[in-house]
Amino acid sequence: MASSIRISELSISEVLENLSSRKWKVPRFQREFVWDTSAVAGLATSVIDGYPIGMVTLWEQPSDSHIELEPLSIDDWDSQTKAKVVLEFGKPEANPTQVMAILDGRQRSTALTMAFSGFAPKFGGNKYSGRYFLNASLKDPLERVVFKKKVEIQREGLTNLEACIAKGYFPLASFDKDQSLLQQWYGYIQKLKDETIYPEGEFPDQEEIARRDKILQQAFEGITETKLGACTVPQRYDLGQICEIFETLNLTGMKVSTVDLINSWLLRDTNDQLHLREWMDDLSQLDGTIGWAMPKKRPELIAQISTACFVALNDLPTKPKARRVAGSSKPKAITSVKSSDLLATPVDHWIHLVDHTDEFSQFIGDFQKVVADGSFGYLQCPYPISSGIYVGLRWHKRFDPESTHGSWSVDDLNVIFRAFFWRNALATRYDQGFLSQMGTDMNLLKSILGSKGNFTNRAEWTEFAEEKISREVPHSEVRSHEQLVELLLNGRPGGALQSALLLPMIASASTDFMGHLLSGEDGSRVELHHIYPKRWCRENAAGDYLSLLGKDSVSEDFVDSISNLMPISREVNNLWKSKSPATFLQEKGITYEGDVKSSFEKVFIDEECFNLLKGGMSSIEAFWRRRANLIADRLVELTEIS
Incomplete structure (x- = not known):
């Protein structure tokens, strides 16, 4: 098995075979298929025109993979039981020895199976129930790939190959599932010229036959020569590392969504009771988190602040244990707010945090007032993730046993944090990377606050705090x-x-x-x-x-x-x-x-x-x-x- 990330190209046939044999599977955390039929038709048009169709990201999986993987699927409807069912693509008997998890590319992969393998819901009322055709009778090449719903296919009599070709329609997916691409398209070219399949008097003239023949030849060439890029990540990477890699490199034009990964296992572990994105939507309406809880723009920010609250808690027997991130051999210590830390944050912490949503929102709002005497959104904040230090320390003060705090008050935290925040901002100290520094800085402020009881008066303590903070952020680095x-x-x-x-x-x-x-x-x-x-x-x-x-x-x-x-x-x-x-x-x-x-x-x-x-x-x-x-x-x- 390869040990480094590699880029390769696969033909459409190879992609469909990998999906049909279930060598490629979809992690449960992937979002459902959301493309509409026009988007599928657009991708199919790119294929037959030989244009680039992007890339998928695959993750090699061991035989005992800890991630829940399933075949490519779409929703369907059972008319008899009147219930939603899941329709899976491929061969149910398939049992591949090597499996790849599709981290990015479910939408594109599903679209290819719909267009070129005829994967569609059986229920006629479903919007995807139908078939994609190459309409060679149209003059405009941009409109040649069309989708017809099941009811339209029945109404127009496009239920067999001969009837389709007679009307200028060539199914992108063969009626015969065992046909090869070569057999399928060679058969189209032969039947195109067969006068017996056309109604009497409707056989196209030779010029039109030649035009349609050229369209078929070009489409076959596009389908056989178009390649889908594949970025394959070795098994040795865990999910946290993968999220960090793609946040940095963004190789496929899309980021592996850490929040969607968290949302998936939270739904599973709470029996669908805790929906992270819905909670973030609710959070975005509360005073303290307006402009901070932004599920569509920057959902990871709230996840980072949430994990910061976990980092701030004392390591007591009552503190929940970190989760084991898929792909890693054992749970890791959570010390920062990198992707791997967010994924390892335990479900009990999330449940507790959601149960105290109002306080969480209040602490974020208090952060804004402390640093700038007012309210502002994360877009206006230098290093917005640094709010996690303040919110985390407030969380520690509120939920750790009082005996573990020392004698400091919230007012003490406000004074110390404000100075620390602004020295960092005016020294641009976090330009070199905040995520790895957050845990260290939180512990620094926590130790300063915890030491207050060692001093006889506030002046001595603030002098001590000044000395400790100046070591981390020297005055010479702060703009004069x-x-x-x-x-x-x-x-x-x-x-x-x-x-x-x-x-x-x-x-x-x-x-x-x-x-x-x-x-x-x-x-x-x-x-x-x-x-x-x-x-x-x-x-x-x-x-x-x-x-x-x-x-x-x-x-x-x-x-x-x-x-x-x-x-x-x-x-x-x-x-x-x-x-x-x-x-x-x-x-x-x-x-x-x-x-x-x-x-x-x-x-x-x-x-x-x-x-x-x-x-x-x-x-x-x-x-x-x-x-x-x-x-x-x-x-x-x-x-x-x-």
Whole structure:
């Protein structure tokens, strides 16, 4: 058996044979077949045209595989019992010695069997019940592969080969299951020219016969020459390693979904009581997890935070034991939130976590308030998985026996974690990889918190905490006030650092200064616009202001800098976007008082900044520099243990 990942190519016949002989099987965690008939027809068209049809990912399995494998199947309906049944593809008597698990490619494999092997439900009311044809009578090659439902086949009399060919239809799957591809398509070409199968007076002229013959020849060539790529993963890899490999390499254009793997065994082990994705859907509606529980965009984030809660619990006899991940010889210690750790997280932990959904959601919401005094979505957070450290420590505080905590409080955690979070963010420490570091950092904070009872007063303890954290994140690595001001005044740095620089103003403001909401439907703050509009800057980049407003002629990009950005609703921005701030504020009669003052202060525009905005052209650079210093002041403050 091979020891390294290998890439190979298989013909359509070889693919169908592997599926029919059940050498290729589907793990139960794979999602059911969801393609529609037009997608199947599209894949079949690519095959007969000789176009690339992608790749499947296979995993070599031992004879005593721990994964539940089953033949390729689709849903059917038993009219007599009036119940759903499963229809399996292939030979029931097949008992191959070597089996491959299809990790990625069930949809494509099922589509090939439907199109070229006639695999279809028996119940006529099923949407897949029917047959795929090459309609050679059509002129448009893009529409030549058609699907006809069982009822249409009966109505149009397409129930035998001769009737089909007489009407220009050539079944992609032979009526004779024992025929080879060569026999099938050679037979089509022979019958195409047989006048006796056509109704009287309907035999096509020679030009049409020649055209259809050419179509058949090309289709046969496409079917015999088209190859399906196969990426085969050796048996020595376990499921956790496979998930990590494909998250990095993404060889097939799709990721092996860790969440779907977890969902599968949770359903099995809880008798279909715990559906992970449905729980995530419910979670996405709760205040603390709006913008964080995103089952369609990033489902693994909630799974990672959930496993972080398990990592944070003390190793007591009451702590559930890790699961053995399929493909591994024994259970592994869960110390981080890599894919293998998520897969090993025990079912009892998931059940307990779901039973305490409200607290889990609250802890994620508290994380947001602790680090930025407000709410924000994961898309706005530098290193969102780092929330798992905070949520995990809250979980430890809430569910581990009180005697194991020490004398620390949630307020103590908030102070320590906030400083730690912001030092990491402004040092971009996690750019080199957070997953392997999370367990170590959690233990560091846990030890600092647990040591509080060893000190006679809070000042001594915070001094100790400062020393311990500084060893892990030296002050020399954290951006200084001067460096932050420089970053805030010169374009946008991108990545996690940009998210960190923007976060304080994004999280603090829920409405703009005119009272319009800034939140998207998923709870994330998305309405960031230029204070001095880009269009206005371009139009005024001349004379003494060319070096300030002309992006191409200066070393610093003030116009696109963070100091020139502010959360503003789309409605307000549409009114403002072609005017200077001074003109807009004057037209709207906006003064710095009441709710307006509060809204501006939240986005780092104090009264001095406001007056500079109203001051016209001569105050532009002074405004940007003043505001950059205010943001930098707050960022530095957030890194301090107070």
